Amino acid sequence: xxxxxxxxxxxxxAAPLPDEPATLLGNLTPTQFMRRYWQKKPLLIxxxxxxxxxxxxxxELFELADDEDVESRLITHFRKSWAMEHGPxxxxxxxxxxxxxxxxxxxxxxxxxxRARALLNRFRFLPDARVDDxxxxxxxxxxxxxxxxxxxxxxxxxxxxxxxxxxxxxxDLTLKEGLPLKVLQHFEADEEWLLEPGDMLYLPPHxxxxxxxxxxxxxxxxxxxxxxxxxxxxxxxYHLAERMDDGSEPGSKGxxxxxxxxxxxxxxPAQLPPMLVxxxxxILANVQxxxxxxxxxxxxxxxxxxxxVVFAPPRRPLDESGFIERAKxxxxxxxxxxxxxxxxxxxxxxxxxxLMPTKARKWLTxxxxxxxxxxxxxxxxxxxxxxxxxxxxxxxxxxxxxxxxA
Ligand code: SIN
Ligand code: CO
Numbered sequence: 001x002x003x004x005x006x007x008x009x010x011x012x013x014a015a016p017l018p019d020e021p022a023t024l025l026g027n028l029t030p031t032q033f034m035r036r037y038w039q040k041k042p043l044l045i046x047x048x049x050x051x052x053x054x055x056x057x058x059x060e061l062f063e064l065a066d067d068e069d070v071e072s073r074l075i076t077h078f079r080k081s082w083a084m085e086h087g088p089x090x091x092x093x094x095x096x097x098x099x100x101x102x103x104x105x106x107x108x109x110x111x112x113x114x115r116a117r118a119l120l121n122r123f124r125f126l127p128d129a130r131v132d133d134x135x136x137x138x139x140x141x142x143x144x145x146x147x148x149x150x151x152x153x154x155x156x157x158x159x160x161x162x163x164x165x166x167x168x169x170x171x172d173l174t175l176k177e178g179l180p181l182k183v184l185q186h187f188e189a190d191e192e193w194l195l196e197p198g199d200m201l202y203l204p205p206h207x208x209x210x211x212x213x214x215x216x217x218x219x220x221x222x223x224x225x226x227x228x229x230x231x232x233x234x235x236x237x238y239h240l241a242e243r244m245d246d247g248s249e250p251g252s253k254g255x256x257x258x259x260x261x262x263x264x265x266x267x268x269p270a271q272l273p274p275m276l277v278x279x280x281x282x283i284l285a286n287v288q289x290x291x292x293x294x295x296x297x298x299x300x301x302x303x304x305x306x307x308x309v310v311f312a313p314p315r316r317p318l319d320e321s322g323f324i325e326r327a328k329x330x331x332x333x334x335x336x337x338x339x340x341x342x343x344x345x346x347x348x349x350x351x352x353x354x355l356m357p358t359k360a361r362k363w364l365t366x367x368x369x370x371x372x373x374x375x376x377x378x379x380x381x382x383x384x385x386x387x388x389x390x391x392x393x394x395x396x397x398x399x400x401x402x403x404x405x406a
Contacts (some may be wrong), residue, residue: 161217299348
């Protein structure tokens with residue numbers, strides 16, 4: 001009998017391996033899930049996470065919604081009329097939990113809570129570069145955000161109480177006008193399920209859906225971003241422009257500039273000279289980029305922290321040798337807010353491209369993929385001074401932590 005690969009290195013909160021059937025995916029392997037469902041069709045998974053408890057309690061969620069660094073929205077549907085407000089919300093600004101038909105959405109809970117981050121980590125059979133965030137919604141009986149569609153892939157994981165989901169693959173995605181939120185004009189469901197804690201619904205982009213709380217409930221949405229082509233192009237050109245050498249170092253003659261030694265005098269001074277248009281056209285046609293520019297753009301762009309992210313540096317940081325001593329005892333882990341990506345050439349951390357000696361690559365790759373480095377790694381790693389200096393710098397910035405829970 002062939003032996004199954006051991007799971008010992010992974011632990012219960014790790015992402016499933018590509019070719020192992022996963023409870024999270026209804027006993028499909030990640031490979032099967034990606035081939036049959038990802039970006040293609042919805043999948044309901046009963047008891048994707050058995051015995052699941054909500055990563056944060058209702059009161060903890062309300063506390064997050066009161067924090068100005070946290071993005072939150074309150075959506076009410078009182079007397080059949082939709083209303084939306086943006087947070088932060090002081091406790092007395094939320095409707096009573098006894099009142100029906102309202103919902104509170106808290107975005108990016110993974111940035112603020114390690115249990116939410118751990119839950120998001122279970123979805124790391126998908127590339128980090130595609131992750132948007134883990135949102136948690138709380139709703140009272142009848143609460144929801146109306147029938148709508150999203151442009152993102154989403155896993156809707158029921159974490160507390162019950163929610164009835166109705167979904168449809170309709171073509172007509174016209175929205176109701178004059179509402180503060182996106183609600184479909186005509187919604188026709190082809191399927192309907194009541195989800196209980198641990199149940200999960202995967203939806204690809206553009207599937208119409210409506211979730212209505214049956215009693216008080218909480219739902220986690222694990223969302224995957226897909227930037228639009230126009231956003232990618234404009235951001236890339238911006239990145240490229242930032243890197244263009246303007247030749248203005250001291251002593252240089254300056255950057256090449258438009259010249260027109262052959263310009264004749266004009267009797268229509270306001271007219272754009274055709275020669276100018278043509279010349280600039282050929283200057284622009286000479287703008288070049290290669291795959292290296294594209295990956296350097298993507299790495300910095302996709303690892304850039306969201307605008308509301310603030311890192312918390314340690315209050316009394318250890319010095320470098322103290323830090324390494326501690327890391328040798330308990331290891332280090334990435335802060336829950338940190339994004340660390342890499343490709344065959346570069347590493348990118350929190351929007352910065354990192355210069356690394358080749359020797360350090362193996363450690364950094366492990367840190368990026370696991371989000372931690374075990375204590376025992378530091379026995380060898382502590383001799384790599386450029387790596388330890390960098391790790392210490394990141395620790396001082398609050399990007400990584402010395403932490404036993406790694
Ligand atoms: C919710 O959790 O109420 C809304 C999530 C969604 O429909 O995308
Ligand atoms: Co949605």
